Amino acid sequence: MLKTKQIPTAKDQQKKQATYETDTAPLFGDLELLVNELLQGDPDIKRAISKADTGTRGGYRSLQYHMTKAGVTNVSPEHQRILDTLKLDDDFHQSKASDLKNIEHRSPSYRVKLVFEGNTFRKSFSDLSSAQQWRDHMLIMFSETTNLE
Structure with a gap:
């Protein structure tokens, strides 16, 4: 055929x-x-x-x-x-x-893990930009807390 x-x-x-x-x-x-x-x-x-x-x-x-x-x-x-x-x-x-400091890519999400004064903070995001913004916000908060003491 x-x-x-x-x-x-x-x-x-x-x-x-x-x-x-x-x-x-x-x-x-x-x-x-x-x-x-x-x-x-x-x-x-x-x-x-x-x-x-x-x-x-x-x-x-x-x-x-x-x-x-x-x-x-x-x-x-x-x-x-x-x-x-x-x-x-x-x-x-x-x-x-390429800025993935403290961020782990677990398809399809990005997980941020930060440790501050013995406490671990974790949060997952659907996009890298949101994960980076949250990480940067938290790091600023940590530095401000440290500077107050």
Whole structure:
């Protein structure tokens, strides 16, 4: 028996496109400006960068990849200023994501464990940012308590 390949219909294509668009947030701001001006506003590149930025804040790295792939080397001073700003933002978030002091990642949650004056404090969070904020808040409280004595 011969196997035949099913040709997607227009309805299938629309369904696939609708699914693909709901997986990513719209691209905006500096990333969209750079894609529009340096990469001719390619919608596939916009979707790829948006997807990377939504999940892991990897929009800058994805933009760099697509610029290299497209051979974009010369940029205006204004574009370079925007790229430098995006790089600083990316570096900050990368350092923040790697700050796991007193935090244990237990999929799908993050558990903070602090010991102060023989007492153990534990709390679980669904995202790293909340865990870091609570940890930092508690450490400030501990230092203020120590300074009062």
